[in-house]
Each structure stands twice: as structure tokens, then as C-alpha cells.
């Protein structure tokens with residue numbers, strides 16, 4: 203999948219976790235804008251891992267703060 | 282700076298927690314995290330904050346803290362070897378009793394190697410951070426103990442958590458680890474927050490299918506789960522496939538200290554490369570002598586085991602009959618977690634119980650799974666059937682007073 207396709211897929215995955223209906227842009231931050239706690243992060247990451255058949259280790263997660271960085275990371279990881 | 286250190290104060294990150302505590306205590310709530318035991322009368326009774334209190338929140342599962350042989354062994358070692366070691370295990374800190382306690386562990390677990398650390402926390406910290414290095418993968422349960430997480434953080438491996446006790450989630454992650462990378466699966470026998478056990482039979486076999494090494498923390502099972510009390514991994518029949526077992530002396534053994542046992546042929550090299558083992562002082566000889574005696578006594582303790590399980594079953598069914606929500610449907614260990622509706626009610630219930638003369642552990646997020654507030658009860662083989670009935674009466678009165686049942 204190219205970046206745009208990854209973006210589309212992850213947008214659909216994030217919906218159930220986006221409880222406040224925050225508008226998602228590349229700059230949307232998981233901790234501040236979406237207010238994800240550690241349990242939500244685990245569930246959300248598991249969904250992405252299953253959808254793309256990849257591992258996003260906690261070490262890699264530590265580098266990902268916003269939506270755009272996530273899309274970049276997943277695009278790269280599936281390669 | 283009349284207004285205090287506004288900016289640059291490294292403590293501002295704790296403001297939220299400080300405010301939460303102050304809010305709780307302002308209502309006159311007794312502080313759940315600064316209890317003092319002024320006198321300890323027995324493994325199950327103490328004077329706490331001035332009150333005669335039944336202890337239902339210690340990890341003194343087998344009541345070994347006051348065992349006369351355990352105490353006598355410690356006293357003798359004090360007299361003969363002095364108060365402390367003043368040195369690392371690898372330099373001047375290995376006395377006769379350090380070796381002896383490691384031999385006792387080898388006998389207890391029927392394993393080739395045993396390494397004693399100053400605490401169980403350090404055993405996890407040291408072993409996990411040392412054996413999993415750069416490029417290796419640690420696959421661990423999301424509800425793992427803080428010492429396991431800290432061991433992951435201290436090392437250089439890739440850390441990949443999976444949903445609690447979820448076989449499918451474990452297998453998927455193992456399958457996705459890049460070919461050729463080293464893999465360590467970290468599990469616990471008993472998870473201490475809810476007192477539930479892991480499906481180790483299936484989990485260990487999945488781990489082995491993918492060529493992973495397996496480390497199991499059996500802190501909360503020693504002495505009373507498995508045929509020889511070696512833990513959930515023994516009960517599940519997979520102990521021979523567990524590469525490393527971590528344990529502690531601070532629970533069933535009744536002293537302090539931590540350990541790792543293993544059959545790995547190269548295990549002894551850990552003594553030179555494991556920093557939380559090398560760069561800290563060895564435990565006092567009296568603690569080691571008491572521990573060795575306690576471990577050997579735990580090998581022949583059929584009656585205590587039976588008493589502990591009986592207590593666990595009675596408390597579990599009694600609390601359930603009273604209408605409390607419990608962490609497990611069946612009693613799976615010696616820990617019974619009572620789920621509280623929220624922190625405020627939990628703290629109120631904790632205090633009501635303390636005033637009744639009962640000590641339990643209050644556990645709150647982030648230490649708890651799913652952000653639950655729990656009153657954790659841990660039983661002792663030495664709780665008498667009468668004490669357990671008294672405890673149930675206390676729960677009933679406190680629960681009704683606080684409005685939980």
C-alpha cells in the first residue's frame with residue numbers, strides 16, 4: 203500500500219477510538235488531541251498491527267506522536 | 282522567588298498526583314499509603330495505626346515470617362557471620378549462606394542453576410535487561426509487573442506487549458518477529474492484581490513453536506501451586522520448557538531477596554554480566570540463612586498448602602455470596618481482588634475495613650488493569666477458619682456502610 207492507502211485504512215481504524223470526533227490531520231497528536239491512554243494505545247496499535255501484519259514495538263511507538271508520523275511509520279514498516 | 286519555584290521545578294510533573302492525594306485526605310480519609318505497623322503479633326495480626334488488625338494484604342502466604350526454625354537460623358547467622366556483607370556478590374559478598382540458599386533453590390526447583398539477587402525486582406530487572414539485547418524481541422503480557430517493564434526499559438531489545446492472557450495475540454506477535462531475531466517471551470504464573478493465572482500450557486507451547494525462550498515470574502505461586510510448589514508452570518506441566526523462572530523471597534518464603542533458576546548450560550555467566558547483580562551489595566547472611574531454612578521447609582508443607590487453599594475458597598465464595606464483584610470467577614490463587622466502583626468508594630471501603638480491624642491492599646491505576654480500583658486480599662495459611670469468618674463479617678458491615686453491597 204502507498205501512503206495514501208495506508209492513510210485511508212488507518213483513518214477507518216481510528217474511528218472507534220476517536221470518541222470525541224476530533225478532526226484528524228497529520229498533526230493530530232494521540233496523547234494531547236485524542237487523549238489516548240495506555241490501554242487505548244495498546245488496542246489501537248493491535249488493530250493496526252493486525253490490519254497490516256506488522257509489529258510496531260514500544261520502542262517505535264515512542265517515536266510516534268502524531269497521526270502523520272504513524273502513517274509514515276506504517277508505510278515504511280510494511281515494506 | 283516569593284511565589285515558590287514556578288518554572289524549572291522538576292517536581293511540577295507530580296502536581297496532579299499531589300492534588301489528587303490532598304483531595305482524598307482533605308475529606309478526613311486515612312492515608313492508605315502510609316500505614317504503620319507498630320507491632321507485629323503474628324503472620325496474620327498486627328497493631329496498625331494503633332488498632333489491633335487482621336492482616337489480609339501481605340504476601341505472607343505460608344506464614345513463614347514467624348516460623349521458629351526460620352528465625353533461629355537467622356539469629357545463628359547473625360552471631361556467626363555478622364550483620365551485613367558490605368560488598369557485591371561477585372567480590373566479597375558471597376558468604377556460606379548465599380551459596381546455601383542457592384543450593385536450596387536448586388533442590389526446590391530441581392534445576393541446575395540458581396542466582397540470588399537482593400530483591401525480586403532486581404532479578405527481573407537484571408535478567409530481562411541482560412539476556413535480551415539489541416535486535417532481540419521481548420514479547421510480554423500487557424499486565425506484567427512493574428519490575429518486568431522496568432527490565433524491558435533498561436535493556437536495548439524491541440518491546441512488544443500483547444493483550445492479557447490472549448493466546449491469539451501472543452501467537453500473532455511471535456509470527457511477525459523478523460526472521461533470525463532472538464525472542465524472549467515473558468509471562469507470569471499468577472497475576473497479582475486480579476489473582477488470575479496464565480494459561481501457561483498453551484502459552485509456553487506457542488512460544489516454543491516459534492523458537493522463543495521463555496521466562497516465567499512465579500512470585501505468587503511458590504510453595505502452594507504445582508506438585509512440588511514450583512508454580513503454575515509446574516501445575517501446567519510445562520516447567521521443563523521454561524528457560525528461566527523468576528521468584529522472590531518476599532512472599533511465601535517470608536524474608537527478602539529475589540532469584541532466577543534455570544537449566545541453561547551457560548547460565549553462570551550471568552553473574553559477571555548482569556549489572557543489578559554485580560553493582561549492589563549482597564543480602565545480609567541472616568536473611569540468607571532464614572531464607573534457606575524457609576525454602577527447605579516449604580518442600581514439605583502439605584498441611585499449610587491445604588489450609589491456604591481452603592481459606593482462599595472460603596473467602597472467595599463468602600465475598601461473592603455477600604454480593605461483591607471479584608477479579609476472578611473461581612479462586613485461582615491466594616489473591617482475591619474485590620473490584621471497587623471507583624477510587625473514592627475504594628478508599629472509603631479501605632478505611633471502613635481498617636476501622637473494623639482489617640488490613641487489605643488498596644490498588645489503583647496505573648498499577649491495575651483496565652484502570653480498576655481494587656481491594657486486594659491475600660490469604661495466609663495461618664489465617665484460622667474463625668478469622669476468615671470474622672473477615673467476612675467485616676466486609677459485610679463495611680460494604681453496607683459505604684454502599685457497595
Ligand SMILES: Cc1ncc(COP(=O)(O)O)c(C=O)c1O
Pocket residue numbers: 400401402403405426428469473498500501529530531537538539
Ligand atoms: C510478579 C512480581 N514479580 C516481582 C516482584 C518483586 O519482588 P520483590 O518484592 O522481591 O522485589 C513482585 C512483588 O512485588 C511481583 O508481584
